[in-house]
Amino acid sequence: MYWAAVGVVFLLVQAWVFTRWALDGNVHAHPSGGYDMSAARKVVTHAVQAGGVLWLSALAVLHWRESRALGRVSLKAAGLAGLVTTVWLSPYASVFHYAGGHNRYGLNVETWGPYLPFWQGELPAIESLNMATAFVMFQIWTLIALGLYSWLLRRRPHWGRLRAAMVCTASFLVIDPALNFVYVLLGGYAFPRGVSYFTLFEGSWYQLPLTSTLGVALLFVLPLMIMVARAEEPGEIIVFKGSREMPRRAGNPVRLLAGVGLMNVCILAYQMLMLLSAEIGYTIDLPTWLERPTT
Template sequence: MTEPSVPAVSGPKTPAHHRPSLREIRRSAIGYWAAFGLACLVFQAVVFARWIIGGDFHAHSSGGYTIPQTMKIATHIGQATVALLLLVLAAGLWRECRSQNRITLNTAVFIGFCFSFWSNPYVSQFHYAAGNNRYDLNVDTWGPYLPGWRGDTPAVESFLMEAGYPAMLMWIVIALAVARGLVRRRPHWSPRRTLAATTLVMLVCEPVMTSGYQRLGGFAYPRALPGNLTFFEGHWYQLPLTSTLAVVGFFIMPVLAMALYAGDDREVHLFRGCERFPRRLRPWVRLTAGVGFMNACTLGFQLTMALASLISHPVDLPSWWDRPAD
């Protein structure tokens, strides 16, 4: 779906030096999303500062596991591919913003993803539920510095695991492309029907794309759901159905719904009320709103996967996927 154009503001234009009142901010969607985004940025700055000062900002010991040569090669390919993908996405989004002279929805989502990976340890709140590739670039987890975290240590956080969040923008770009195709072929369809059809397509495509990322050393799920609800159950590249449902439900559908229901003549929900802010602040407010929105989506994803771990059972993992023993 093409990004909706900024609607014209009725009445007198907002002066460039105008400062929004607290009441104006409260009445705007972008105001509360930006406020939440700013709180998330401050919170993670404190968490990472404590993590660094605590002396845990270092790679975990590389011993204690074995890994096949094929997986070493796959991991290196995965690292290079993801790094290149993120650079290409950043360059493309920069050009998109320059051409439209504003921070676009895709850009806000991408930046939001970049500042939402901090909550990843919460997936393993109750059980070891997200396996990091120990051969991948990694650091000791910052989980113990998160409020309420009760996971097991030692544990690591790897590059491919955390980079998977901003790379998720590609999943959203594909969903938007599918929606564009449906709108062209079925212009009489309502946004709700287009959203439902695109969601069904992504429920089929998402396991294929995520499985490909896993096999490049991205991550592993150490637990399987009961009732044959896990793809490739028992293998290190298994994929529980809750992962697909959570990715589509918390990452793809919210952004897709905003784009579809905004149409071509209205601003998306996330940016509603942006015109109330001084012009020089609008790019920062839009970016901060993106951080808030994607942090809310990511926390919903983490909570779903953490709760799913309570009804799942562990499977045997190769040593390079398993949690470090010491």
């Protein structure tokens, strides 16, 4: 119930943010133009947008079926539902500097950054579909982590659950850059600010600050792995504790809201790390289609 209450708080805050943003007439795309982009890159952008939506829709159906078979909202379903509600946190890495490069050709809207508490970023700015999808795509990280954890326990039963969880978390120091790099190259987003001596392909438009990888491993994968390792039974992590004793009509919404609370806490922590990374980093040159709009 505590985690469900946290989820309710996050939902109320983002409802407050989006309502003010919408009432001020911002639910529209930023004026197009002012950048150069090849025809091939435009095709890839459309493909990435469509593919991301289709893939996440398929996962939603699969998790819904899994939950029906279990008779309760599964860990994967609660995680996906929670990640959908983290999109509102996107501008926080750019509280002071442009730290999340959006594909300007893709579907976009005017940023809701100015409506977030404490935001002081640069304007004008946009929020793109590919960046929004990227937040929900953390579900792929979740599935990989859970799958790898189960595989390690089968192959190394003498390790114990906590050791398997730590090895799984450490593996994301390699897995995350590989997945992230593919999405960046496809034009999903960019990191406009590099961190000296701590950035892969430093100075290139497809660079990857390793602060992002550390954030994913320590603030997203690690908490999940520790909870899974300490669970008394599979799929019943501590944030769900007590929900199975509730009537299904109450237990399932509580589990969903607990997933919302957990995912928002993890992604907010990640965004705060990326905010710090942007503060100690420096700006690089980007292709015009990844630059912040200036008019």
